[in-house]
Amino acid sequence: MFYQRLGKIPPKRHTQFRQPDNNLYREEVVSSRGFSGIYSIQYHINPPTRIKSVGKAEKYGPKVLNEYGLKHIHLNTSGVKTTGDDYLSSRKVLLANSDCAISICAPQRRQMHYFYKNAEGDEVVFVHDGRGSLISPFGKLDFRKGDYVVIPRTVIYKLEFDEGPVRLLIIESASPVETVKRYRNELGQLLEHAPYCERDIRPPHELITETGKAEHIIKIKKEGFLHHYHYDHSPLDLVGWDGFLWPYAFSIHDFEPITGRIHQPPPVHQTFQGHNYVICSFVPRLFDYHPLSIPAPYNHSNIDSDEVLYYAEGNFMSRKGIERGSFTLHPGGLPHGPHPGTVEKSIGAKATEELAVMIDTFRPLHPTEDAMEFVDKNYPMSWSEGGESFNEVNAP
Numbered sequence: 001m002f003y004q005r006l007g008k009i010p011p012k013r014h015t016q017f018r019q020p021d022n023n024l025y026r027e028e029v030v031s032s033r034g035f036s037g038i039y040s041i042q043y044h045i046n047p048p049t050r051i052k053s054v055g056k057a058e059k060y061g062p063k064v065l066n067e068y069g070l071k072h073i074h075l076n077t078s079g080v081k082t083t084g085d086d087y088l089s090s091r092k093v094l095l096a097n098s099d100c101a102i103s104i105c106a107p108q109r110r111q112m113h114y115f116y117k118n119a120e121g122d123e124v125v126f127v128h129d130g131r132g133s134l135i136s137p138f139g140k141l142d143f144r145k146g147d148y149v150v151i152p153r154t155v156i157y158k159l160e161f162d163e164g165p166v167r168l169l170i171i172e173s174a175s176p177v178e179t180v181k182r183y184r185n186e187l188g189q190l191l192e193h194a195p196y197c198e199r200d201i202r203p204p205h206e207l208i209t210e211t212g213k214a215e216h217i218i219k220i221k222k223e224g225f226l227h228h229y230h231y232d233h234s235p236l237d238l239v240g241w242d243g244f245l246w247p248y249a250f251s252i253h254d255f256e257p258i259t260g261r262i263h264q265p266p267p268v269h270q271t272f273q274g275h276n277y278v279i280c281s282f283v284p285r286l287f288d289y290h291p292l293s294i295p296a297p298y299n300h301s302n303i304d305s306d307e308v309l310y311y312a313e314g315n316f317m318s319r320k321g322i323e324r325g326s327f328t329l330h331p332g333g334l335p336h337g338p339h340p341g342t343v344e345k346s347i348g349a350k351a352t353e354e355l356a357v358m359i360d361t362f363r364p365l366h367p368t369e370d371a372m373e374f375v376d377k378n379y380p381m382s383w384s385e386g387g388e389s390f391n392e393v394n395a396p
């Protein structure tokens with residue numbers, strides 16, 4: 001990331017910085033990797049440590065099915081209008097492992113009456129449908145359809161949607177979500193051959209400072225619970241901050257595709273990295289231009305990773321039966337590839353309008369109980385023309 005500042009800060013850190021009534025502003029260093037990673041310094045009107053009361057701890061988290069078995073999975077969520085009432089209750093984890101959890105979220109309610117803090121994971125919110133703002137102590141950050149909103153852990157926030165319907169893909173990450181290391185120089189700047197640059201990364205643009213006394217609830221997610229913390233002041237009580245750690249938005253439409261004469265492998269689509277997984281963006285692009293090129297992907301055996309694709313827009317030429325809002329999981333240990341007939345059909349195609357988000361993990365992903373209602377039972381057999389149905393009895 002890069003250095004940003006918003007609002008008022010003193011010329012030197014850890015020095016006296018006084019409010020109009022002569023009280024000190026309360027400095028808070030928000031740091032990662034202990035004191036070795038990126039950090040920001042915030043200046044509060046109230047001590048961030050002052051709690052009014054600690055409320056209940058509410059159980060919160062998916063039921064992961066660890067023994068689902070080795071199968072290609074298609075979760076068709078295209079028909080889903082809503083997955084629940086508000087932002088937290090409507091987040092449904094569908095696939096998970098210890099490195100990341102992949103959810104859909106289609107809340108009915110457009111406003112949140114509380115703040116939320118994920119104390120154990122960074123979050124990437126891909127806005128498939130909807131428009132609104134992320135409100136956090138770092139300021140207001142507007143987002144729209146096609147944005148990835150990246151929220152480092154412990155950032156207190158709420159989402160406000162201006163329009164619906166709202167449909168989000170959320171990736172919760174046990175490790176920090178970062179830009180791709182091979183695209184950065186030794187001082188962290190994005191290199192010339194990177195498919196995006198700092199200009200495409202949108203930090204919070206407007207500080208919101210709430211000075212009054214009023215009760216606020218922050219629901220803090222940690223270790224399978226939402227812990228309800230009550231405060232007598234707003235968490236939006238900053239007069240300024242600076243540093244490298246802040247939430248940001250990046251539009252998938254600002255990802256510049258890398259193309260070639262022959263089929264380019266998935267790493268050219270990589271957008272973010274986490275520990276043991278990557279996030280990639282498949283965006284509208286010209287197809288391969290070798291005279292004998294085959295635009296459809298080749299069959300592929302990933303010997304040490306699971307591949308998830310979330311199909312956002314366009315026509316997915318290598319897949320039949322896939323709709324807007326489908327997820328496919330092609331696990332390591334099984335080859336996957338284009339559906340019958342799609343390879344020949346792709347020859348001569350000049351461009352694609354497809355838009356998809358891919359999450360590749362090095363550790364196996366497992367579906368959850370919430371995923372079961374979306375399972376397309378015929379998918380494992382979908383490469384066999386006129387094939388028989390999948391025999392669940394023989395499935396482990």
Ligand SMILES: [Fe+2]
Nearest residue numbers: 300302307336
């Ligand atoms: Fe693949």
